[in-house]
Amino acid sequence: MTPLQTTLKSAFQGIKGVKYENPVVTKELRTRMRGAKAHWLMMGYVVLLGTCLMITYYSQWIVTGGQFSPDSWVNTRFGFRLFSALTWCQAIVIALIVPSLTAGSLTLEREQQTIEMLSLTALSARNIVAGKITSAMLFILMLLACSLPLSGICLMFGSISPLEILVTYLMLIAWAFLFSSIGVYFSAISKKTSGASLAAFGTIGMYTWFTTGFAASSMYGGADIAFAGLSACTAASLSVSMAEVFGVSIPVALVGILLNVSIGLLLLTSATTQIPYHREQRSVHIRLLILGIFLVNMFLFVGNVFASLGVYNTQDLIHAAFIVLMVSIFPFISVFSTGPHRKDISLWKQLFSGRWKIKIFENRPVGGFWFLIAWWIIGCIAILICISIAAPGVVLTVFHRPATQPGVDQINELDAIFQIAVGILGSVIAFTSIGLLASTIVPNRQSAAAILLLVMVLAWMGYPILAWQTENSYDFTWGKAHGLKWQLTYFYPYLPIKAALGEWKPGSNAPYLLTSPKTTWVGCAVAWGIVSIAALSLANLLNKRKLGIPDDR
Amino acid sequence: MSIILRTEHLTKVYGPLIAVNNLCLEINAGDIMGFIGPNGAGKTTTIKMIATLLRPTSGTAYVNDMNVLEHPTEVRRMIGYMPDFFGVYDDVKTWEYLDFFAAAYKIPSHKRKRTIDNVLELTDLMGKRDDFVETLSRGMKQRLCLAKTLLHDPAVLLLDEPASGLDPRARIDIKELLKELKSMGKTILISSHILPELADFCNKVAIIERGELIVSGDVAEIMGKARGGKLLELRLVDRFEDAITMLSEMQNIRSVKQEDGILRIQYTGEPDQQYEILTALVSSGFKVQSFCEAQIDLEDIFMKVTTGAVA
Numbered sequence: 001m002t003p004l005q006t007t008l009k010s011a012f013q014g015i016k017g018v019k020y021e022n023p024v025v026t027k028e029l030r031t032r033m034r035g036a037k038a039h040w041l042m043m044g045y046v047v048l049l050g051t052c053l054m055i056t057y058y059s060q061w062i063v064t065g066g067q068f069s070p071d072s073w074v075n076t077r078f079g080f081r082l083f084s085a086l087t088w089c090q091a092i093v094i095a096l097i098v099p100s101l102t103a104g105s106l107t108l109e110r111e112q113q114t115i116e117m118l119s120l121t122a123l124s125a126r127n128i129v130a131g132k133i134t135s136a137m138l139f140i141l142m143l144l145a146c147s148l149p150l151s152g153i154c155l156m157f158g159s160i161s162p163l164e165i166l167v168t169y170l171m172l173i174a175w176a177f178l179f180s181s182i183g184v185y186f187s188a189i190s191k192k193t194s195g196a197s198l199a200a201f202g203t204i205g206m207y208t209w210f211t212t213g214f215a216a217s218s219m220y221g222g223a224d225i226a227f228a229g230l231s232a233c234t235a236a237s238l239s240v241s242m243a244e245v246f247g248v249s250i251p252v253a254l255v256g257i258l259l260n261v262s263i264g265l266l267l268l269t270s271a272t273t274q275i276p277y278h279r280e281q282r283s284v285h286i287r288l289l290i291l292g293i294f295l296v297n298m299f300l301f302v303g304n305v306f307a308s309l310g311v312y313n314t315q316d317l318i319h320a321a322f323i324v325l326m327v328s329i330f331p332f333i334s335v336f337s338t339g340p341h342r343k344d345i346s347l348w349k350q351l352f353s354g355r356w357k358i359k360i361f362e363n364r365p366v367g368g369f370w371f372l373i374a375w376w377i378i379g380c381i382a383i384l385i386c387i388s389i390a391a392p393g394v395v396l397t398v399f400h401r402p403a404t405q406p407g408v409d410q411i412n413e414l415d416a417i418f419q420i421a422v423g424i425l426g427s428v429i430a431f432t433s434i435g436l437l438a439s440t441i442v443p444n445r446q447s448a449a450a451i452l453l454l455v456m457v458l459a460w461m462g463y464p465i466l467a468w469q470t471e472n473s474y475d476f477t478w479g480k481a482h483g484l485k486w487q488l489t490y491f492y493p494y495l496p497i498k499a500a501l502g503e504w505k506p507g508s509n510a511p512y513l514l515t516s517p518k519t520t521w522v523g524c525a526v527a528w529g530i531v532s533i534a535a536l537s538l539a540n541l542l543n544k545r546k547l548g549i550p551d552d553r
Numbered sequence: 554m555s556i557i558l559r560t561e562h563l564t565k566v567y568g569p570l571i572a573v574n575n576l577c578l579e580i581n582a583g584d585i586m587g588f589i590g591p592n593g594a595g596k597t598t599t600i601k602m603i604a605t606l607l608r609p610t611s612g613t614a615y616v617n618d619m620n621v622l623e624h625p626t627e628v629r630r631m632i633g634y635m636p637d638f639f640g641v642y643d644d645v646k647t648w649e650y651l652d653f654f655a656a657a658y659k660i661p662s663h664k665r666k667r668t669i670d671n672v673l674e675l676t677d678l679m680g681k682r683d684d685f686v687e688t689l690s691r692g693m694k695q696r697l698c699l700a701k702t703l704l705h706d707p708a709v710l711l712l713d714e715p716a717s718g719l720d721p722r723a724r725i726d727i728k729e730l731l732k733e734l735k736s737m738g739k740t741i742l743i744s745s746h747i748l749p750e751l752a753d754f755c756n757k758v759a760i761i762e763r764g765e766l767i768v769s770g771d772v773a774e775i776m777g778k779a780r781g782g783k784l785l786e787l788r789l790v791d792r793f794e795d796a797i798t799m800l801s802e803m804q805n806i807r808s809v810k811q812e813d814g815i816l817r818i819q820y821t822g823e824p825d826q827q828y829e830i831l832t833a834l835v836s837s838g839f840k841v842q843s844f845c846e847a848q849i850d851l852e853d854i855f856m857k858v859t860t861g862a863v864a
């Protein structure tokens with residue numbers, strides 16, 4: 001044997017050595033592909049897509065009266081139109097099929113009482129979840145492969161390039177991956193398959209609706225939005241589009257694929273922690289992943305808005321950035337700040353002693369407490385960086401409406417960001433503390449989260465309702481602003497933004513400020529700080545009573 | 554003999570309920586221990602804690618000196634656990650079911666077929682190799698589950714009521730199988746509340762009630778302690794009252810009770826003097842139908858133990 005042959009042979013054996021085997025995949029595929037049902041499904045899929053193509057084809061035929069003249073407007077990019085219809089159809093069918101493929105993946109193991117036996121084997125939780133998602137994805141890939149000949153037909157009509165078709169398929173795969181992950185995730189956290197299916201269908205439906213709406217507004221609204229590639233429904237149209245982010249062109253498809261895949265990975269990582277008896281410490285990965293996805297979104301969003309600054313001004317830019325930050329952090333407060341506390345040491349000690357670096361990733365509500373604060377600070381720093389890149393050194397002119405008299409003010413944008421950051425930090429800490437308190441009072445994590453969500457909704461909705469009521473019921477004069485009700489403005493989480501950016505347009509029912517808008521943020525921070533201290537003290541007191549009672553898990 | 558399974562102050566608390574309280578058990582390699590207790594005694598809870606499926610509130614267990622809390626992965630490799638309630642996958646054939654678990658236990662693919670055939674042979678399911686598991690009878694499913702438990706050749710078997718819900722015939726099959734496993738040198742912890750099914754092959758017994766271990770040790774030793782004698786059963790055609798009067802006056806007989814036409818005699822004398830009772834009865838003209846030792850030994854212990862006769 002020559003040296004070359006030996007090398008080749010050992011290389012080949014090396015490749016054979018890494019042969020991947022996941023028994024879960026083998027088993028799932030064995031049952032899924034058994035008998036004729038898989039073939040019928042594949043055939044149904046192709047027939048459906050074929051019908052869709054045919055309808056599109058003939059609708060064009062009818063419009064042109066059977067005359068395919070090259071200069072007729074309906075015939076422009078005819079192949080593209082066909083492929084676009086095909087992609088829409090595939091994206092929707094995938095969204096409909098995926099929950100039924102994945103939502104039962106782990107709940108069925110629970111319902112059939114096989115999960116204990118499965119988790120005692122040498123398979124890790126990660127192996128199990130990987131097996132479930134791989135088998136679902138292999139099935140979807142098979143369906144997508146079945147549709148390739150139809151795409152070939154579209155290609156023959158011209159006006160669409162093989163690259164566009166390739167990118168569209170990649171987007172469809174990322175789309176299917178995200179949805180499969182959503183299905184597996186809900187399957188991991190639910191007891192019943194029916195519940196998991198419902199939640200998966202709902203989430204997938206919402207995601208499809210929003211992302212497709214987003215993409216549509218991007219397509220018809222001039223400038224392309226970086227997030228337009230999230231939806232696969234419109235993938236054909238956007239496969240080679242570029243979006244401007246801080247003056248750099250980024251392929252929309254790439255953003256969509258990467259975001260969909262990373263959200264999917266995040267959900268799968270969370271799912272592994274939910275399989276019983278494999279309590280691996282995964283909260284570090286999950287939190288870092290969430291933070292990463294959020295920061296990328298933030299950067300893309302602000303950069304994107306900046307790219308179309310003709311439409312927006314700096315005030316709107318800051319406002320939008322904080323809205324993104326708040327929308328991404330507030331729902332997570334109820335996730336991270338609830339759960340069982342340790343019962344061997346007091347809550348104060350859990351919160352304030354020990355190494356904070358470890359604390360942030362601790363899989364307990366107190367860890368969530370520090371993580372949320374860190375998240376808020378990192379988010380604000382990100383906003384600061386984005387804004388100073390996008391619109392450096394802008395002085396904002398703000399309109400405000402203090403209790404005493406309305407007026408106009410000047411504020412440096414960085415000061416405004418700082419004021420908003422500190423002002424809202426107070427309410428972030430307060431809501432988190434209320435989450436800790438709720439977890440001490442009710443043992444069940446879901447109930448604690450529900451209580452906290454209720455408190456948050458009240459805080460967000462209470463003030464606007466009050467203001468709306470007052471303005472409509474009375475002939476409102478400045479003097480009434482000193483009424484007790486208006487002290488509540490400080491508990492309106494949105495107020496620091498309103499005060500610092502002066503969101504008062506004529507006729508709006510924005511809050512009346514008790515003090516000068518320059519100090520409103522201090523008022524908000526102090527008001528929520530008092531709430532935080534009260535909630536934490538009460539939680540500590542209640543937790544002390546439970547000290548020594550061991551955890552029941 | 555080396556201790557292969559040991560629990561140390563194993564405790565599990567569910568809210569106000571102490572399901573298992575301070576349980577200390579020791580099982581030697583090769584032992585078959587019957588783990589007995591009424592419904593809700595905490596048997597399943599204990600076994601699950603040993604099987605690394607449930608985190609103890611306090612205390613721990615060791616399998617082959619491996620702590621179940623610190624080395625769950627190693628422990629899982631050494632134990633075979635058969636749950637009291639379990640399901641099978643839909644739309645899977647018997648051999649595929651076993652092949653799945655064999656692969657999940659990382660048995661190399663070239664050894665899998667032989668391993669599967671071995672366990673199928675052992676559990677007498679060879680004829681059902683290509684049948685779908687959901688078409689198997691309850692007893693066969695039970696044996697299939699046991700077969701699955703044996704795939705990775707575990708040293709310790711934790712069997713939670715392996716014969717529950719089976720007819721007597723199937724129960725005997727399982728018993729035969731367990732005897733075979735015993736002869737293969739496996740250590741078995743088997744729980745049950747049906748006592749007779751454990752009687753003839755356990756050499757150790759542990760009795761648990763309301764989470765508390767009441768007694769544990771050698772079957773023979775505990776039997777002696779619990780009873781202070783033997784239980785004899787006597788069937789007569791008639792003249793029960795006369796027989797009771799006569800027997801009560803005899804030496805070495807502690808008590809005589811009549812139940813459904815059977816006289817239960819508490820005998821404290823030597824086994825080789827037992828025949829004297831029969832001789833006396835026959836010579837007094839009693840029509841004896843049968844005369845034998847009661848078989849339900851463990852049940853007898855159990856009733857005594859759980860009513861406080863032995864501490």
Ligand SMILES: Nc1ncnc2c1ncn2[C@@H]1O[C@H](COP(=O)(O)OP(=O)(O)OP(=O)(O)O)[C@@H](O)[C@H]1O
Binds near residue numbers: 598
């Ligand atoms: N998840 C749980 N939550 C609360 N209590 C539980 C839980 N699991 C078991 N228990 C309680 O713990 C006690 C012991 O239950 P366990 O299942 O161990 O009994 P067992 O001896 O196996 O009974 P059986 O013979 O009926 O199988 C029971 O009182 C039961 O109600």
Ligand SMILES: [Mg+2]
Binds near residue numbers: 596597598637713
């Ligand atoms: Mg039980």
